[in-house]
Amino acid sequence: MTTSRAISKIEELIPQRSPIMMVDELLEVVGDECTCRLVVREDNFFLEEDGMMAEPGVIEHIAQSASAFAGYRAVADGATEPPVGYIGEVKNFRLNRRPRLGDVLDTTICMGATVGGVTIITGTTLAGQETIAETQMKIFVRED
Amino acid sequence: MTREEIIEKVATTLSEEFEVEQEVITPDAVIYDTLQLDSLSLVDLVAVVQYTFKVKIPVSDLPSVKTFNDLYDYIESHQ
């Protein structure tokens, strides 16, 4: 299923709100993959004094990108509220450099197997052509 | 893949993924206990089998895959 750019408002896809919204837009969905975007701004919750994002912020951005994808699928299935998802596990996270103020982060999420409400995902974050970080993650989606 | 190749591949792949000795992966051993699975790592088993053998184990089939012998049977019959 291919969809156009900038899919609905991000508030409809993820349960997180200010000050810890770490995805601006769900840009594209193609099958089991999606792309999300975040521009690193002055008010970013994870921005440090040196104008760089703390490493956990990158992990949260990738997790919320996966959450946006899960939200997109839930809404497509008729959900009226985005599902609440938690990080269950971070595995083989590698960070090449911390994002800096003004960076446009594009993250590709690949959704893998789901068992017992736990979904495996892989995430790769780029700033332009430069790979910022890669990781595997398990997202646990709470059944409300 | 022959059954012998499946048995060999299961031992090498799962021992590495779940950090256990290959010797504990025996036909009658219970997978859940041997690999010390929990709700978080159960999905790893499904993902590794899918990636390694191109065999997808639906959640509904998981209860029938208790021992490694069950797993060999399942992979062999779903290749």
Add this chain to the structure above:
Amino acid sequence: MSEERAEGLSAKFHLAILPECTVYNGHFPGDPVCPGVCNIETIKECAILLAGEQLRYSAIRQCRLTALATPTVCPEVDVQIVLSPAANGYGVQATISDEKQTYMILKGQLDKA
């Protein structure tokens, strides 16, 4: 925040979770849950205190969030941390727990900043 230092580079920190932290306004509205990544940051800050120098994560081999941490479920937690010298910095193994349960188990690499 209190700290008991042991031989080598390991320690146990005891700390309180601040229910008034602004992060709970958005994580989640009306349902405060400690973001797992904030616990990952907590481990780094404890490592910095222990090592006495600035450190940053370059890799996380595995971090399992084994129970949901919230300001009401666990107002105070212990961080057990072991740093082992490694190229560019330290290998880190840490857990966050209280007397009831373990909330996080982490194995990673912290590089000198």
